[in-house]
Amino acid sequence: MKFNFIKITSKQHHWLDFILAMTEKEIKLRYKHVVLGFLWIILNPLFQMLVIGFIFQFFVPVHVDNYFLFLFSGLLPWNFFAMSLAKTTPSIVYERSLIQKAKFPREAIPLSIIFSNMFHFLVSLGLLMIALIVDKLLFANYSLVDLIAYIFNFLWIVPLLLWLLVLTTSLSLLSAALNVKYRDVNFMVQAVITLWFYATPIVYTLNLLPDFLQPLIYLNPLVSIIEGFHWVLLNLQPAAPQLMVLSLVMTTVMMKLSWQVFKKESKNFDDWV
């Protein structure tokens, strides 16, 4: 009786099974008939880093030790977020044959995309962390105590990942659900993602912004998350840690709202796809 809340019913068990199966499908599907296979997980952001790094270092006067590492540690979470949002938004419409012909939890479609992206993100993040540790060991002359403290700090990645996951899921569910009725949403999301990239401190640091913008930019919940990654991985202090609470509250509210919208709309997906 005591641990009743842990016991999962057969219905929940099947829900989990189904989402896992869909995620597995999503991951496998991406690398079917691909020669380099999983190598693309790391190659893609690497190329992106090189291109952006090469161009922006001439324009953005960022004072960090290594601009490329700074870029890379921001790009990884950003790519997870942007790719998930871009792919989930039209996902319900793309899977219309499934929606019209089978009964299954509708959220499985966007969630499986997000989880498969999360898998890729985790792999590349793991590799980055190893590279960072090796760097500290070989080039930064960290003492053993410093190194252990640095690695111990990596534990903060867990809540950060969770936060990023919740934020991505909430926006994805919302846009995927709305896109069923209004296909304009897909176009909007594409435009917003481009804009969002520049509204997030990935290629620049927040102290480059004019003073009046600094508190405002925390309305973008992704700012806190990217700053969090910068802090954990590169020891960069966030510009205004107290404002992160604002982002956290916003994320929670968005998640609740999105879930409600998705649940309400998902009943009628079959009518509109």
Added chain:
Amino acid sequence: MKKKHKLRKLAIKINKLTKNYPLREERWLFKSLFVKNNFFPVLKDINLTIYEGEKIGVIGDNGAGKTTLLKIISEITSPTKGVIKTFGKKVVSLIDLTAGFNLDFSGRENIYLNGVLLGMDRKTILTLEEKIIKFAELDEYIDQPLYTYSSGMILRLGFSVAIYANPDIFILDENFIVGDQHFQKKAYDHIEKLFNQGKTIIFSSHFLPLLKRLCNRFIWMDNGKIIKDGDIEVLREYQKKNQSIKMEKSPSNKYAEVFFAFLKKMPIGEKFIAPAGSGSMEPFIIKGDEVEVTRIDFNDLKKGNIIAFWSNEFKNVVIHRFYKLSKGKILTKGDNNIVADVGYVEKKNFLGIVTNF
């Protein structure tokens, strides 16, 4: 009779259910946000109680709302108004056998994908995998990607996964029997077995002889409403209505007799295509199906052959099975027991044997 009903367990209860499908209209942003959409009523005020173990045949013309009713029962779509309650643990709908398939994956991976979609768990699928592959007769192809399969092979795989899903309430739509002749027979036998297992089955089809043989309750839908609900009489009435329309519409075939005379002149060994004039060989040969007939000598006929001959009664070519020999004439019968017409074949009205259909 009423007492008996009370003892039976409920499987599905539908109360005052209405389903409207919204109509897509091209409007500009503000209008589309504030003006309510027009809709099209597909189901109107449906009341239906289904008990455990009932085999229900849903009949009706195209657009009567049959599929929508099945979709509502299987919770693919939700009602606009009214309530539906299902009491079975597991409802499996087979509105499309291949819904969960992905062409890039192998047959084996697709068994897993479709199995999960049909509500099976990982362990169950793994234990049933070999049986499913065997039933689908795909042994050496199973690890090939699905895009290398023929459409028949894909359907066979879909069918095999479906019958092993083992639901409490089974929902079948339209063309459920798939594959080539040999597989059709196997599929049909298996379906018959399922029907005898005491599960609740709801089956919508235009294939009346099949429904007639398998179901014990019939629901006739027309224009979004259930207009008749009862035993085999409902189906007979529907059949009668449909036949009367067909009779009015199709003129008598004046040329059939000339055509027969022409075919009769063809030499032994020659092959030709002829339409099946009746549904007496259903479920394997449907009325109007074109079959390949090979001219052979009347004396070479063997019991069990499917033969084509001219029937004076129907003024058409009839496809039947050689049943027995009596007084120099061949007595023939259709495979379909319900349309149990008997034919007599002599040398003069014999045409050939059916070699492919």
